[in-house]
Amino acid sequence: MSATISANRLSLPAAVLRHLVLLATGTLVLLPFIWMVSLSIKPPGEIFRASFAFWPEQLYAVENYTKALSEASLPRCVANGLMVCTMILTAQILLCAPCAYALAKLRFAGRDFLFGMVLVGLLLPRQVLSLPLFVLGHQLGILNTYAALILPYVVSPFGIFLLRQFFKTIPDDVVHAARLDGLSELAIVWRIMVPMALPAVIAFSIFSVVSHWNDLFWPLIAVRDQSLMPPPLGIMAFKNEEAGNDYGPLMAASTLVVLPLVIAFLAAQKWFVEGITGGAVK
Template sequence: MAERRIAFEAARLGLLGFFGLVVLAPYIWMVAASMKPLDELFRASLSLWPERFHAIENYGRVFAEVPVFHYLWNGLVVCGGILVFQLMFAVPAGYALAKLRFPGREWVFGAVMLGLLVPPHVPALPLYIAFSKAGILNTYAALILPATISVFAIFLFRQFFRALPDELVHAARLDGMSEAGIVWRVVLPNAWPAATAFAIFSVVAHWNDLFWPLIVIEGPARATPALGVLYFRSDEAGDDFAVLMAAAVIMTLPLVLAFLFAQRRFVEGIATTGLK
């Protein structure tokens, strides 16, 4: 019996490891390509380890010709601003839908679910016209405002808050706390796994977003990391894909480090959301 269980666990881990390797394969190839000279990228034989180590030249050219830290700072400001506003709106909304009783609550939740079906490309044109008339194109506000309300965040927090004991909320009300105090001082501290999981989803989505910054941003002053790589390809790197891969590695490295730092909370948030 023990041998059968060991064999089953080994097969399960092997299968999970295989699919994990499939998911990581593009990133592994990108890192490998960033260390090669250009002529090695287009050979018929595929080898991850470079024959001639060219990482110093590739990465040195990126740091010499690209304002890397400026683009990273723009990404940090935009993603941080979006996340703060999303939490400010989504946490109270999720709490209200999960713990408060009011007429039409299920209809409101249904509207939230319908909002998940609307792709971000649909409101792009009216938002661009509105921002143009308001004179806020090519600013941080133009990048942050369209994403301040996330229906996915409302749905995620609503599902997580439903799993919290009602007695916790009732005890806080008996202590005289207001609903706002319950949300920020009682409910949110118990929802850090869900908040961490959503933070990773949000930061990855907006850090890698190219569609909206390409519409409202002109020039490198407010360019996000993804847009900065595009400018680098057009202006400096041309078709030198080895250097472009080096730039892509630098721009995506903060996301990898953030996930590795918060992966335990991320897994907890995904595993415990919607249990009730």
């Protein structure tokens, strides 16, 4: 009994310290987003005021958000982002799941070499391939189209790696039983493996959508037409052409762009954590 009491006394300060560190870290992470929302509801005269205040003296939210929606072509940019992210994610799952299954459950010559190439693809920064992709897009005649935003990302080394790690945690007996029932390898992938790896699929989906929703570098190279711009590029064009130094509408547009990602993550955070930790167990 005394040993348990002593352990609890020792663990209480440690728990308090952990929570304080987490609280401080979380505050530092959230502070820019809180400040962005604060600026989005302030009038121009209060944004550059010397005194520091999160809540404005005069609420200017309606004016800022109305200007962001009406002058920034934000609905069109959000629609572009949704369409591009959906097409990329669909293509990635269709291609990555069979590849991950082959690397996890099939035996063939060169399997380890191919998996090594996947790991190399993970190490390469995306910017390294921008010039070859630009030249290829020019030769194919797809620059300044939706295809230029989608095709470079249909194969994801990270998606193959994550799903492969999760597939390896599924017992081989499940695959053997499915083969005895007469299922083909592709049927095993889509009817057995992917449903069992749903947390990993959701985790990868969040990574993919966040990455491509926030991508500015490649769209800045691939498209010029404002009707094709995804949200980050549309906000940059709005800043240069319409907003100027009017940071209230600019922060309102940024808040509207970030909001769908926050809602999606909060809705899927349980499966996100399970998908990440499930693949790490193997």
